[in-house]
Amino acid sequence: MSTNIHLFHPLDSRTQEIRLDALPPLSLYIHIPWCMRKCPYCDFNSHEARDTLPEQEYVAALTRDLELALPQIWGRKVYTVFIGGGTPSLFSMHAMEQILATVRMLLPLDHGAEITLEANPGTVETDKFSGFRNAGINRLSLGIQSFNDIHLRSLGRIHDASGAKRAIELARQHFDNINLDLMYGLPQQTQEEAMQDIRTALEFSPQHLSCYNLTLEPNTLFHRYPPPLPGEDLCGLMQREIEQTLALNGYVHYETSAFSQPGKQARHNLNYWKFGDYLGIGAGAHSKLSFPDRVMRQMRYKQPQAYMQQVSQSSPVQTEHAVKREDLPFEFMMNALRLNQGFADTLFAERTGLSLLLIRNELEQAEHRGLITRDLQRIAPTELGRNFLNDLLQIFLRDS
Known part of the structure; x- marks a missing residue:
């Protein structure tokens, strides 16, 4: 599927900061x-x-x-x-x-x-x-x-x-x-x-x-x-x-x-699926950890022997980065839209620290194409959206 969706406007990327009032489970x-x-x-x-x-x-x-x-x-x-x-x-x-x-x-x-x-x-x-x-x-x-x-x-x-x-x-x-x-x-x-x-x-x-x-x-x-x-x-x-x-x-x-x-x-x-946090330990384990102003992702060393060696040197984490705020909406949707009943509309702000208004155009497009249903409480994939989940997610993917 080919789209020309511009998810973020210049004003949004400058002014919309990540702010988590509470950390997820x-x-x-x-x-x-x-x-x-x-x-x-x-x-x-x-x-x-x-x-x-x-x-x-x-x-x-x-x-x-x-x-x-x-x-x-x-x-x-x-x-x-x-x-x-x-x-x-x-x-x-x-x-x-x-x-x-x-x-x-x-x-x-x-x-x-x-x-x-x-x-x-x-x-x-x-x-x-x-x-x-x-x-x-x-x-x-x-x-x-x-x-x-x-x-x-x-x-x-x-x-x-x-x-x-x-x-x-x-x-x-x-x-x-x-x-x-x-x-x-x-x-x-x-x-x-x-x-x-x-x-x-x-x-x-x-x-x-x-x-x-x-x-x-x-x-x-x-x-x-x-x-x-x-x-x-x-x-x-x-x-x-x-x-x-x-x-x-x-x-x-x-x-x-x-x-x-x-x-x-x-x-x-x-x-x-609800974009909660998880600490992953062990060879190749991934983590997603939230802080009041950022969301971090980590990966441990994959090879078991290399992992154990790195742990002995107190450095088991091979890669670590903060998720860019322009990528957070896609990462959230990539998880939450796997749920057949969708998610409460307040969950987006709770887990990303961003306003749902930031993706208003994308939500409108997905609804117009019959891929989601939404009201003032929930956003959920339709049967069509579940069957064409990749197409639905592409709407929220940053257009580079």
């Missing part, structure tokens, strides 16, 4: 970068665990990283914790206990904090699940992807369908808040096969489902050697039938790829 993300095998579609910062994991060395680095970050978040309560990867469930129960004990010792963790752990069905057993629960993890996210053995092999997964089902059954014995990650649009997948994955998942009544359309990301094996994927029209049919089936089974479609039973939305992810 704060989350903590902890990255554990190792996995058993690098999946051909994965573009996350993950590394195959070819030798013995440096578990204790890495836990010590996480502790020091968090200590070094404390001055930037001093006194702020943490409402959610997410331990992601990689495959965090490769780490031992003892390591997870150490990590969460450190978090509780150094941070004012909210009494009802949501604490999520990502787990691979091929790396879990009953004792580990029990230990993770005892350590304080109260939400589990299982990377199922499919219940079809042929598709699991094409995705390079280390588990099979029976292993996936067994992992879910074990998880249900210890957790009452479980997310299942599923993918559709897989190599040579039919619509019936995609729906069979959804029906199988529903047999376990998970509190949350994340359903992603497989995309070919740069710097992945699938991008270099593309497999035969279903066409765009077929993927669209899969998406619509998935949405309809989950709605009929009582799931709320609250974000582009997220569905939950009522009241079971992922609070950590919701904080992202």
Whole structure:
């Protein structure tokens, strides 16, 4: 799509300063970068665990990283914790206990904090699940992807369908808040096969489902050697039938790829979509931290060994910059417009420190094109806007 939108006028860029009257909610993300095998579609910062994991060395680095970050978040309560990867469930129960004990010792963790752990069905057993629960993890996210053995092999997964089902059954014995990650649009997948994955998942009544359309990301094996994927029209049919089936089974479609039973939305992810703050520690972790007059972004060193070395030198942050005020509206919308119910119009000023009037023309254009609805209280994407989200976001992208 081509536009000639001028988002900011010269007067605006000189006079509109960032001013946050209150800081947004704060989350903590902890990255554990190792996995058993690098999946051909994965573009996350993950590394195959070819030798013995440096578990204790890495836990010590996480502790020091968090200590070094404390001055930037001093006194702020943490409402959610997410331990992601990689495959965090490769780490031992003892390591997870150490990590969460450190978090509780150094941070004012909210009494009802949501604490999520990502787990691979091929790396879990009953004792580990029990230990993770005892350590304080109260939400589990299982990377199922499919219940079809042929598709699991094409995705390079280390588990099979029976292993996936067994992992879910074990998880249900210890957790009452479980997310299942599923993918559709897989190599040579039919619509019936995609729906069979959804029906199988529903047999376990998970509190949350994340359903992603497989995309070919740069710097992945699938991008270099593309497999035969279903066409765009077929993927669209899969998406619509998935949405309809989950709605009929009582799931709320609250974000582009997220569905939950009522009241079971992922609070950590919701904080992202509402442009909340998050401190990321661990190799390659990203942070977004607000201050009264600016919004900062950071990234830690990506390679695990380089990260641990830099932590030992008290400098784990590789890049850091303040978000330019002319970029804040796009960054806010890139997150908030993923929410199907949109956002309260007051949230824009609360999270960016800028007046909503600054993007009045862009909002009018988006509404005129039928991509959003708005009143005096909320701004939300329409069904058309959700289906053409990139086109909608482009309206708010600064015209350079």
